[in-house]
Amino acid sequence: MATNRLIKESSPYLLQHAHNPVDWYPWGEEALNKARTENKPILVSIGYAACHWCHVMEKESFEDETTAAFMNEYFINIKIDREERPDLDHIYMDAVQTMTGSGGWPLNVFLTPAGKPFYGGTYFPPKAVFNRPSWQDVLAGVSNAFREKREAIDQQAEDLTQHLVRSNEFGVQSVAGLELDFDALFNREKARLMFENIMKTADQDEGGFGRAPKFPQTFTIQFLLHHFHYTKEPRALQQACLSLDKMVLGGIYDQLGGGFARYATDAAWLVPHFEKMLYDNALLVIVLCEAYQLTHNLLYERAIRQTLAFVEREMLSEEYGFYSALDADSEGEEGRFYVWDKQSIDAVLGEESPLFCTFYDVTEDGNWEHKNILHIKIPPQQFADQHGLTVEELWQRMDKCRGLLMQVRNRRIRPLLDDKQLLGWNALMNHAYCKAAGALGNDHYREVAVRNMEFMLQRFRLPDGSFGHTYKGGEARFPAFLDDYSCLIQALLQLQEITGDTVYLHTARALTNRVLDNFSETDTGFFFFTPTGQPDIIVRKKEVYDGAVPSGNAVMAINLYCLGIIFDVPGWRERSVQICALLQETVTRYPGSFGVWATMIQALTYTIPEIAIIGGDFAMLREDVLRRFIPIHVLQSAPSEPTSQEFPMLVQKPYSSDAAIFLCRGYACQQPVNEVDALVKLLENV
Numbered sequence: 001m002a003t004n005r006l007i008k009e010s011s012p013y014l015l016q017h018a019h020n021p022v023d024w025y026p027w028g029e030e031a032l033n034k035a036r037t038e039n040k041p042i043l044v045s046i047g048y049a050a051c052h053w054c055h056v057m058e059k060e061s062f063e064d065e066t067t068a069a070f071m072n073e074y075f076i077n078i079k080i081d082r083e084e085r086p087d088l089d090h091i092y093m094d095a096v097q098t099m100t101g102s103g104g105w106p107l108n109v110f111l112t113p114a115g116k117p118f119y120g121g122t123y124f125p126p127k128a129v130f131n132r133p134s135w136q137d138v139l140a141g142v143s144n145a146f147r148e149k150r151e152a153i154d155q156q157a158e159d160l161t162q163h164l165v166r167s168n169e170f171g172v173q174s175v176a177g178l179e180l181d182f183d184a185l186f187n188r189e190k191a192r193l194m195f196e197n198i199m200k201t202a203d204q205d206e207g208g209f210g211r212a213p214k215f216p217q218t219f220t221i222q223f224l225l226h227h228f229h230y231t232k233e234p235r236a237l238q239q240a241c242l243s244l245d246k247m248v249l250g251g252i253y254d255q256l257g258g259g260f261a262r263y264a265t266d267a268a269w270l271v272p273h274f275e276k277m278l279y280d281n282a283l284l285v286i287v288l289c290e291a292y293q294l295t296h297n298l299l300y301e302r303a304i305r306q307t308l309a310f311v312e313r314e315m316l317s318e319e320y321g322f323y324s325a326l327d328a329d330s331e332g333e334e335g336r337f338y339v340w341d342k343q344s345i346d347a348v349l350g351e352e353s354p355l356f357c358t359f360y361d362v363t364e365d366g367n368w369e370h371k372n373i374l375h376i377k378i379p380p381q382q383f384a385d386q387h388g389l390t391v392e393e394l395w396q397r398m399d400k401c402r403g404l405l406m407q408v409r410n411r412r413i414r415p416l417l418d419d420k421q422l423l424g425w426n427a428l429m430n431h432a433y434c435k436a437a438g439a440l441g442n443d444h445y446r447e448v449a450v451r452n453m454e455f456m457l458q459r460f461r462l463p464d465g466s467f468g469h470t471y472k473g474g475e476a477r478f479p480a481f482l483d484d485y486s487c488l489i490q491a492l493l494q495l496q497e498i499t500g501d502t503v504y505l506h507t508a509r510a511l512t513n514r515v516l517d518n519f520s521e522t523d524t525g526f527f528f529f530t531p532t533g534q535p536d537i538i539v540r541k542k543e544v545y546d547g548a549v550p551s552g553n554a555v556m557a558i559n560l561y562c563l564g565i566i567f568d569v570p571g572w573r574e575r576s577v578q579i580c581a582l583l584q585e586t587v588t589r590y591p592g593s594f595g596v597w598a599t600m601i602q603a604l605t606y607t608i609p610e611i612a613i614i615g616g617d618f619a620m621l622r623e624d625v626l627r628r629f630i631p632i633h634v635l636q637s638a639p640s641e642p643t644s645q646e647f648p649m650l651v652q653k654p655y656s657s658d659a660a661i662f663l664c665r666g667y668a669c670q671q672p673v674n675e676v677d678a679l680v681k682l683l684e685n686v
Contacts, residue, residue, distance in 0.1 A: 005030075010472045011081040012418045013049040017058060021068035024079045027088060027536070035076040035113040041146045042111040043075040046082045046089050049418035050262075050275035050325040052334055053123045054106045060126040061135045067126075070136070074143040075110075082107070083324060083422060084470055087481060087530045090541050094167070095160055096120040110142050115538055116157035119145075164539050185581045186605040194591040194598050195227050195236060201592055202239050206268050207246035209592055213273070215263045216247060218283040219546050219595025225290050226599055226631040230606045237294070244291055245379075247284070248303045254338065255360060255374035256402050256409060257313075258306030260284050262328075270375055271368050274335040274415075275328040278315060278425045279549050281307055285432035289439040293629035299380065302395075304436050308445065311429065317421065319459065320451040321471060322429045324422055327415035337415050339371035340405075348408055349401050356401045359383055359394070420472045423460045423480055424549065426452060427487035434494035438626030446498055453495055456488065457507065466514065466531075482529050482543070482552035485515045489559045498626060500619065500637045502647070505566055512563055512572070515556065525579045527553050544583060546596045553579065554596035558632065561600075565610055565634045568648045568667075580604060603632035607665055609683060612649045613637040616659035624676040625661065630683065 005025050006018040017024055025031035027044075035042045045062075047054030061067050071077050082089035082105065089107065095117035097103040102122070109120030119142055124135040133141075146153055198220055201209045208214045224240035227233060247253055250269030252261050259281050261272030285307055292300040315323045330337040342362050346353045356362070360374040367373060378386070384394040430452050437445035460467045460476045468476030469484055492508040495501070519527040521542065528540040529552065544553050557576045564572030580601050583594065591598040611633060613622050622637045636649050645651055648667055653660070660672035663682045673679055 006079060010475070010477070011049075011084050011420055011470075012416065013047060013051075013054075013081040013083075014079055016049065016055075017062065017079050020058065020062045021065050021072075022062050022077050023068075023072045024077050027078050027080050027085060029536075031076055031078050032113075032115060032536070035111075038076070039113055040074065040076050041142065042078060042113065042115070043071065044078045044080060044088075044092060044107075044109050044111060046080045046092065046107040046109075047105045048082050048325070049416060050277065050327045051105045052273065052275070052328045053104075055329060057106050057123055057135070061124070064126070067136060067139075070139055070143075074139070081420075083418075083420070084478060086483070087534075087537055087541070090529065090543060091164065091537060091539060092117055092120065094164055094541075096122070098160065098163060108138075112154060112157045114157075115536075116161045118153050118157040118160065161538055164541075168539060168541055185584055186601060188605055190584070190588050191227070191230070191602045191605045194223070194588050194602065195231075195233065197589065198223065198591050198598075199235060199239065203267065204239065204242070207239070207243035208267075208269070209243075212267045213263050213265050214267060214269060215548075216252075216260065216280060216284055217243075217592070217595065218287045219550065219599065220592055222287050222290060223591065223595055223599045223602065225287070225294060225629075226602060228294070229629060229631055230602065241291060241295065241297070244288060244300065248288075248299055249376040249379070251368075251373035251375040253303065253375075254310065255376070256338075256406055258303075258308075258310035259314075260307065270373060272335075272373075273328055274338055276326040277548075278311075278322050278324055278422075279428050281311060282425070282428035282432040283549075286428075286435050289432075289435040290629055293439050293627065298391075301440065304440065308433070308436060312448070314417070316448075317419075320448070320455045321421040321459065322426050322452065323417055323419045324425060325418040327418070330413050330415045335368075335371075335373070337409070337412055339366075339368065339373055341366065341371055344408070345372075345405065348404050352397065352401050355387065356398065359398060420470050421459075422470055423456060423467060423484040424469075424487045426456055427484070427491040428549065430456070430491040431487070431494050434491065434498050437498050438623075441623055441627060449491075449495055450499065453491065453504070456491075466518075479531055479534065481531075482515070482519050482527050482556070483549060485511055485519070486552040486555035486559060487550070489515075489563075490555050493559065493562055497635045498622075500622065505563075505647075508559070509563060509567060512559060524582065525575045526582075527556055544597070545593055550596045551594075554594070554600065557597070558600050561604075561608065562634050565608075566636065566647060566649065577604065600632065606631075609633045610649055610664040610667070611635045611679070612653065612662040612664065612669075614650060614653055614660055614662070615640055615656050618659045621659040621661065621674075621676070625679065628676055628680060 003018050004023055006014040009015060009026055080088055092109045093103045093107055096107060096109055100121055104122040106123055109117050111117050124138055125132060126134060128134045209217050209220055221240045221243050224236040228236040246269050252264045252269045252272040259276050262275045262277055262280060263273050265271045265273060285304055288300045288304050328334045342357060342364050345362055349356055361377045362372045380394060381391055384391045430449050433445045433449040436442060459471050462468050462476060467480040469478040469480045489508045489511050492504040496504040518531040521528060526542050529543045530537060530540050544551050546554055557579055560572040561576040583597055584601055587594040587597045587601055618637050618639055638650050641653055642650050653662055658674055660674060661679050662669045662672050663679060670682055
């Protein structure tokens with residue numbers, strides 16, 4: 001079978017299209033120069049390996065010889081993996097959303113030979129349906145307009161590009177007159193208002209926020225957990241735990257193998273979009289760890305352990321890098337790998353099948369397209385009571401059944417694995433392992449985090465000392481973006497907490513200086529998504545929304561504050577407070593879109609504790625502290641007071657042969673305590 005230029009790429013998504021009759025190019029100078037030379041419009045088609053509708057459009061249109069011939073004659077066709085080039089995806093997604101009011105993947109956008117967008121959309125069917133034009137009609141219309149109305153198209157592209165530039169200028173006007181009146185900017189009434197605005201969108205019956213489709217929205221759940229800690233507002237904990245319970249018991253969670261799907265298509269979390277993304281599982285483990293620390297709910301511990309077992313089984317490389325995603329489809333059907341008919345379960349489980357099927361709501365008719373998505377309708381404790389079992393006995397029997405069914409499922413044709421490794425997503429999973437190591441007191445999770453950090457620091461590093469965004473086949477590619485660096489710095493901070501190894505702090509400081517040098521917008525204090533000097537983008541965007549992954553700017557606000565405390569760099573703390581202040585009004589109004597920002601602003605409101613554990617059996621005392629829930633904080637530990645002055649949290653402390661915990665704010669410390677319960681009481685009295 002003939003191939004196109006994508007056959008030389010490493011991205012699984014691009015390789016999927018390497019055998020299309022479309023003459024696809026990867027993004028790069030060859031394609032852009034050809035468009036300029038031949039004066040042709042550019043079609044940029046963006047997707048990712050686990051994207052269901054991307055596969056659909058490929059089969060319907062990009063594998064069609066007639067359609068491909070038209071595309072090849074009238075366009076320069078470029079395929080982009082949005083996970084490899086999120087910078088380009090952000091720019092052209094913003095353009096399509098501006099033009100059409102909506103976005104998604106596959107993203108198909110048409111550019112002038114100068115690379116400026118003038119028309120676009122998402123999925124287009126092969127034949128016009130539901131007021132959606134066919135792909136052939138779109139191609140013909142764009143081609144004709146480009147030839148016959150070129151001046152108007154160039155003007156439209158220029159206007160749209162200028163709009164993208166202007167929309168990126170937030171913060172510039174307000175920073176000049178910004179007065180950092182801390183008490184006025186960060187007060188408890190505004191924190192309460194953020195909470196109330198979140199609760200306006202909360203589904204108090206089924207958990208989560210808003211209507212279907214439902215995404216996990218872990219940042220909002222995390223805000224609620226922190227809000228409960230600060231205020232003891234029962235609705236905050238109730239909504240956070242309801243949301244986590246419904247997901248862990250629902251079909252969005254893989255009840256057999258562990259791990260979470262991308263989102264639920266319904267309000268009750270039954271029917272997932274079956275792809276499994278590394279970042280979703282990392283973020284859910286992080287928030288489950290915090291919920292477990294607060295509640296000691298064994299359901300959360302179980303979900304943490306099963307999810308990390310899934311990650312190690314299916315998404316961990318021999319080098320200790322984490323792969324990106326598992327596809328939703330197998331054998332051409334979405335969810336086929338995961339769903340069951342009752343007859344198959346009966347044949348495997350025999351006399352245990354009735355209890356299993358009742359618990360996981362398996363019926364002859366099925367609960368989705370005549371098949372069954374395993375989910376738990378009755379909470380485990382209630383179900384166990386109804387059947388004369390303890391919860392432990394129920395889980396023992398169910399786990400034995402799960403093992404038998406997993407043996408059968410493992411013989412099925414598996415969904416495609418997207419085996420590229422992304423720096424930012426690896427860092428998020430590293431953060432998750434650190435949280436799990438602390439919350440559960442698990443040495444294995446600590447070891448995985450250490451080995452994965454070694455992998456990231458070695459394999460993603462480029463010859464000039466900077467980092468790459470992707471890694472596959474022994475090669476790091478594409479300059480790392482703000483999200484990559486910010487999440488890596490945060491993971492280093494977390495790993496220092498659970499190990500006490502200050503090498504991670506020195507690395508975090510060096511990376512922070514690199515971010516400040518290469519990503520800063522000095523006028524506002526925000527950071528650009530792309531480093532300086534990147535030649536192939538039409539605008540340097542600043543991303544502040546907390547979407548599927550946290551905003552790199554929000555994570556840098558936390559990093560700068562914490563590292564500013566650790567190394568006593570007041571300018572870093574001030575910059576953190578400044579960018580939080582610039583967004584504070586918007587975050588208060590729309591906290592669901594700025595969950596990480598909201599959590600940081602709330603922490604500034606209630607103050608961020610500095611905790612030092614020094615002397616004696618400090619490591620054991622540190623493990624006790626790590627098991628407790630403490631919102632955003634700075635933690636360092638050491639066997640004794642250091643001889644150097646580089647870590648001010650650790651110096652000038654009265655030394656004792658017994659381990660002591662110092663709770664400080666602005667390096668002003670209270671009397672040391674020797675027990676974690678005493679620390680918790682001190683924290684509660686703030």
